Amino acid sequence: MKLIPKKIPIKVGNKFIAILNEKTSHKLDLFAGDRIVILNDGKGKLTAILDITEGKDVKDDQIGLYMESWEKLNVKRGDVITVSIAEKPKSTLYIKEKLEGVELSPEKIDAIINDVVNDDLSEVELAYFVAGAYTKGLTDKETIALTRSIVNHGNKLSFKKGEIIADKHCIGGVPGNRTTMISIPIVACLGIKIPKTSSRAITSPSGTADTMEVLANVENNATRLMQIVNKVGACITWGGGVDIAAADDKMIRVRHPLSLDPKGMLLASIMAKKFAVGAKYVLIDIPFGQGVKVSNQKQADDLKKDFERIGSLLGMKTKVITTDGSQPIGKGIGPVLEVIDVLKVLKNEPEAPYDLRIKALMMAGLTLEFTGKAKKGQGEKMAEEILTSGKAYKKFMEIIEAQGKKHTKLEPGAYKFHVVSPKTGDVFSIANKQIAHIARIAGAPKDPAAGVYLYKKVGDRVLKNEPLYTIYAENEDRLNYAKNI
Amino acid sequence: MKLIPKKIPIKVGNKFIAILNEKTSHKLDLFAGDRIVILNDGKGKLTAILDITEGKDVKDDQIGLYMESWEKLNVKRGDVITVSIAEKPKSTLYIKEKLEGVELSPEKIDAIINDVVNDDLSEVELAYFVAGAYTKGLTDKETIALTRSIVNHGNKLSFKKGEIIADKHCIGGVPGNRTTMISIPIVACLGIKIPKTSSRAITSPSGTADTMEVLANVENNATRLMQIVNKVGACITWGGGVDIAAADDKMIRVRHPLSLDPKGMLLASIMAKKFAVGAKYVLIDIPFGQGVKVSNQKQADDLKKDFERIGSLLGMKTKVITTDGSQPIGKGIGPVLEVIDVLKVLKNEPEAPYDLRIKALMMAGLTLEFTGKAKKGQGEKMAEEILTSGKAYKKFMEIIEAQGKKHTKLEPGAYKFHVVSPKTGDVFSIANKQIAHIARIAGAPKDPAAGVYLYKKVGDRVLKNEPLYTIYAENEDRLNYAKNI
Numbered sequence: 006m007k008l009i010p011k012k013i014p015i016k017v018g019n020k021f022i023a024i025l026n027e028k029t030s031h032k033l034d035l036f037a038g039d040r041i042v043i044l045n046d047g048k049g050k051l052t053a054i055l056d057i058t059e060g061k062d063v064k065d066d067q068i069g070l071y072m073e074s075w076e077k078l079n080v081k082r083g084d085v086i087t088v089s090i091a092e093k094p095k096s097t098l099y100i101k102e103k104l105e106g107v108e109l110s111p112e113k114i115d116a117i118i119n120d121v122v123n124d125d126l127s128e129v130e131l132a133y134f135v136a137g138a139y140t141k142g143l144t145d146k147e148t149i150a151l152t153r154s155i156v157n158h159g160n161k162l163s164f165k166k167g168e169i170i171a172d173k174h175c176i177g178g179v180p181g182n183r184t185t186m187i188s189i190p191i192v193a194c195l196g197i198k199i200p201k202t203s204s205r206a207i208t209s210p211s212g213t214a215d216t217m218e219v220l221a222n223v224e225n226n227a228t229r230l231m232q233i234v235n236k237v238g239a240c241i242t243w244g245g246g247v248d249i250a251a252a253d254d255k256m257i258r259v260r261h262p263l264s265l266d267p268k269g270m271l272l273a274s275i276m277a278k279k280f281a282v283g284a285k286y287v288l289i290d291i292p293f294g295q296g297v298k299v300s301n302q303k304q305a306d307d308l309k310k311d312f313e314r315i316g317s318l319l320g321m322k323t324k325v326i327t328t329d330g331s332q333p334i335g336k337g338i339g340p341v342l343e344v345i346d347v348l349k350v351l352k353n354e355p356e357a358p359y360d361l362r363i364k365a366l367m368m369a370g371l372t373l374e375f376t377g378k379a380k381k382g383q384g385e386k387m388a389e390e391i392l393t394s395g396k397a398y399k400k401f402m403e404i405i406e407a408q409g410k411k412h413t414k415l416e417p418g419a420y421k422f423h424v425v426s427p428k429t430g431d432v433f434s435i436a437n438k439q440i441a442h443i444a445r446i447a448g449a450p451k452d453p454a455a456g457v458y459l460y461k462k463v464g465d466r467v468l469k470n471e472p473l474y475t476i477y478a479e480n481e482d483r484l485n486y487a488k489n490i
Numbered sequence: 491m492k493l494i495p496k497k498i499p500i501k502v503g504n505k506f507i508a509i510l511n512e513k514t515s516h517k518l519d520l521f522a523g524d525r526i527v528i529l530n531d532g533k534g535k536l537t538a539i540l541d542i543t544e545g546k547d548v549k550d551d552q553i554g555l556y557m558e559s560w561e562k563l564n565v566k567r568g569d570v571i572t573v574s575i576a577e578k579p580k581s582t583l584y585i586k587e588k589l590e591g592v593e594l595s596p597e598k599i600d601a602i603i604n605d606v607v608n609d610d611l612s613e614v615e616l617a618y619f620v621a622g623a624y625t626k627g628l629t630d631k632e633t634i635a636l637t638r639s640i641v642n643h644g645n646k647l648s649f650k651k652g653e654i655i656a657d658k659h660c661i662g663g664v665p666g667n668r669t670t671m672i673s674i675p676i677v678a679c680l681g682i683k684i685p686k687t688s689s690r691a692i693t694s695p696s697g698t699a700d701t702m703e704v705l706a707n708v709e710n711n712a713t714r715l716m717q718i719v720n721k722v723g724a725c726i727t728w729g730g731g732v733d734i735a736a737a738d739d740k741m742i743r744v745r746h747p748l749s750l751d752p753k754g755m756l757l758a759s760i761m762a763k764k765f766a767v768g769a770k771y772v773l774i775d776i777p778f779g780q781g782v783k784v785s786n787q788k789q790a791d792d793l794k795k796d797f798e799r800i801g802s803l804l805g806m807k808t809k810v811i812t813t814d815g816s817q818p819i820g821k822g823i824g825p826v827l828e829v830i831d832v833l834k835v836l837k838n839e840p841e842a843p844y845d846l847r848i849k850a851l852m853m854a855g856l857t858l859e860f861t862g863k864a865k866k867g868q869g870e871k872m873a874e875e876i877l878t879s880g881k882a883y884k885k886f887m888e889i890i891e892a893q894g895k896k897h898t899k900l901e902p903g904a905y906k907f908h909v910v911s912p913k914t915g916d917v918f919s920i921a922n923k924q925i926a927h928i929a930r931i932a933g934a935p936k937d938p939a940a941g942v943y944l945y946k947k948v949g950d951r952v953l954k955n956e957p958l959y960t961i962y963a964e965n966e967d968r969l970n971y972a973k974n975i
Contacts, residue, residue: 013500014545014547015498015509015541015543015545015547015548015554016541016542016543016544016545016547017541024500031936034930034931036692038743038746038747056500056501056502057501058500058501059501060499060500060501060557062499062500062501062557063500069500072545072547097747097748100748101748101749101750104621104624104625104748104750105625106625127747128613128614129613129614129617129744129747130747130748132614132617132618132621133617133621133747133748133750136589136617136618136621136622136625137621137625139589140589140590140591140621140622140625140626141625207521258523259614261523262523262582262612262614262615262618263582263585263586263589263615263618264586265586265589265618445519446519451516
């Protein structure tokens with residue numbers, strides 16, 4: 006049956022949906038939710054999920070195509086579309102097996118990931134895969150297979166033999182924690198290559214990619230990334246631009262509504278990104294505390310063992326540290342405010358946040374030690390020398406130049422509000438989640454100059470009416486929203 | 491922030507979706523997939539799932555509303571819409587608990603069902619509930635709570651005290667199995683009230699409601715249903731029209747993609763419908779065999795025990811039979827062809843399908859016995875007397891009149907094709923699924939006169955070139971599709 010395409014000028018967001026009216030769907034024996042193959046002969050083909058309309062918006066001989074489908078099918082005026090029911094992908098059977106507790110072979114996991122990447126699974130089906138991993142767990146064999154499959158379905162970087170390729174990752178949730186932008190230039194000064202990809206904020210006030218973007222272009226594809234790293238030894242760029250783990254991004258989307266973090270998927274998600282950039286040495290930071298992803302030392306220790314085991318099975322030397330995540334690191338929260346902190350540390354300014362400095366030095370030191378660049382116990386000292394000498398700052402500037410320097414004004418938002426202490430006392434704790442929420446409502450990260458700047462950290466003495474922190478925003482509305490939380 | 495509503499003239503099918511452009515969503519700190527409360531002041535309010543568009547289809551001060559949302563909000567020209575982020579329903583936490591193996595309290599299950607009915611859970615979230623029930627199981631306590639909650643979130647019927655209210659249900663999958671239309675008039679002749687609600691076909695060639703619709707109106711609401719049953723003692727009407735288990739219908743939709751049948755949900759789904767119509771006596775038929783839902787005697791026996799236990803906990807006298815489902819019951823498959831069979835049995839015609847007759851008598855007999863209308867061992871005989879006397883046929887005609895008689899021509903489709911045996915031999919088996927598929931492709935149930943008529947059943951002798959079955963269709967295209975399967 007030949008159908009006339011009708012454009013539905015709406016983007017539904019990375020999925021393919023088509024609409025038939027009731028009569029047409031009856032003729033074709035198709036139902037809402039069915040998976041159909043849509044063919045624009047010689048020009049495009051895709052599998053979409055079918056919606057049925059009872060209205061007159063899509064006529065009897067028409068097929069309604071949302072923008073994503075319209076574009077992928079390269080529809081031009083006069084084209085004629087044919088439709089057939091798609092075989093249910095075999096991967097749906099494997100997903101059901103996983104729900105039933107069956108250990109999936111690498112081939113089956115690969116079939117699932119292949120269908121995820123090609124958008125052949127609906128969100129509901131993908132949610133069932135997440136639920137299977139969550140309720141039945143993933144064995145090490147499955148986790149490794151998942152990691153490899155994610156890697157194989159994206160870009161892979163490979164550097165010259167003999168080069169030391171290292172990478173780092175922090176299990177997020179601690180506001181302000183921008184050690185990457187300090188430790189990476191330090192280790193890069195010593196000839197270690199770090200092709201670092203970072204994420205943008207999803208629900209936080211800034212991701213490392215957002216903060217870096219204040220200073221440099223972070224949207225580099227895999228080829229550009231290789232050029233940058235080969236030129237200056239390191240990069241700090243947005244992972245989404247490099248397309249190294251597309252399958253993972255899609256799984257994260259269906260994990261989000263219930264905040265499901267199946268351990269095997271978490272491990273695969275992180276390790277795939279390290280594996281794909283060719284890292285042989287991986288440093289993982291697991292901060293724990295209230296209001297961050299990992300809430301206590303016991304959970305952090307368990308996760309540490311998992312990372313070490315999976316890392317080793319994947320042939321990567323993996324060093325894991327568990328750190329205090331109970332309060333923000335540094336003082337600035339929000340892209341510009343974090344950049345200000347980072348530059349102060351790199352320039353060795355006396356008022357640089359000391360916690361940020363020592364955490365970055367510790368991490369750089371560990372990387373130097375476990376890559377063999379420093380003797381055991383000497384890494385931190387070596388890192389400090391590089392930082393103090395100004396070499397790390399110089400390297401950071403090289404990285405920025407190589408990525409494409411931006412000339413953002415490094416000033417906090419013009420609209421500000423000081424939050425003062427209602428009484429004299431000691432700061433007992435800082436609520437990570439609430440501080441992040443305030444920074445976000447003030448506009449971070451989309452308004453880069455928005456955020457929160459902390460004057461006091463846990464243990465500090467504060468007097469009555471002394472400022473605790475300042476909220477910055479780029480406009481008055483946002484400031485008012487944030488003030489009134 | 492005030493938004494101008496823009497109608498998106500598409501029905502997305504029983505869900506509320508709204509669209510903002512990227513800028514607006516940023517201002518409001520909203521993300522694709524977020525749940526938002528949409529208010530049309532004084533006129534309507536709903537919770538919708540947010541989509542973000544990157545295109546120009548929805549402008550900066552606009553909110554795109556699909557038809558369902560547009561209508562529920564009663565939007566008129568000049569209306570102004572406000573939007574706020576909805577609290578994530580508490581039920582999402584309970585769903586996560588279920589995934590983690592926690593037994594949910596009746597209150598928590600009720601909160602979930604309440605949100606299901608009010609469309610406050612997305613399909614992905616609902617899929618996680620199904621996955622929880624599937625992987626962790628539902629305890630009896632949870633199953634009972636689920637049943638009661640489904641009942642309490644729909645219409646409930648109640649008949650006069652002292653009346654015997656019975657009901658029946660068959661776990662589907664056996665083509666042609668239309669015992670309901672025979673056994674119900676029989677028992678209704680003896681003063682048992684049967685407010686029978688049936689389903690329409692989803693993937694089969696006909697549901698009892700589809701077949702009954704050939705003869706009578708089956709779209710009766712709860713009030714009409716009560717009137718019909720009070721007048722003639724029974725009805726056979728479509729469950730969807732009565733609105734007795736709306737929550738269940740929504741859960742079935744997300745169970746469909748992976749054909750997930752969590753036992754507790756299956757039990758609750760069926761028993762809720764019986765409980766809601768006020769049935770005190772319930773007969774459940776579990777056919778088993780190849781190509782039907784329950785594949786072997788062991789599974790059928792297990793399910794039987796579950797039904798008996800749950801039925802008794804709900805205070806319903808529940809009788810369960812396990813029957814042979816290995817081949818179709820009767821000869822006709824498809825609405826009109828099944829009606830022809832049923833009427834032959836009710837009219838005691840000699841060529842009436844004997845298997846359909848004896849199964850219906852057995853079921854009617856059991857109902858008479860366990861409601862106390864017949865002594866043990868005497869029910870079937872009593873049922874046969876009613877059938878043979880013509881009283882059951884008369885009662886069936888009364889039911890049809892009460893529901894609203896239709897004057898459909900009782901003739902199979904004009905386009906037909908005889909399938910003959912390629913050789914002489916005995917029929918060894920009939921593949922339920924394939925026969926159903928052929929009938930469906932021929933047009934059943936939407937084309938009521940389409941379907942398959944079987945001349946031979948298992949064990950029958952067939953000669954070379956003797957017809958095995960005939961495919962009927964209402965048009966040539968459909969016949970050709972079905973012929974060429």
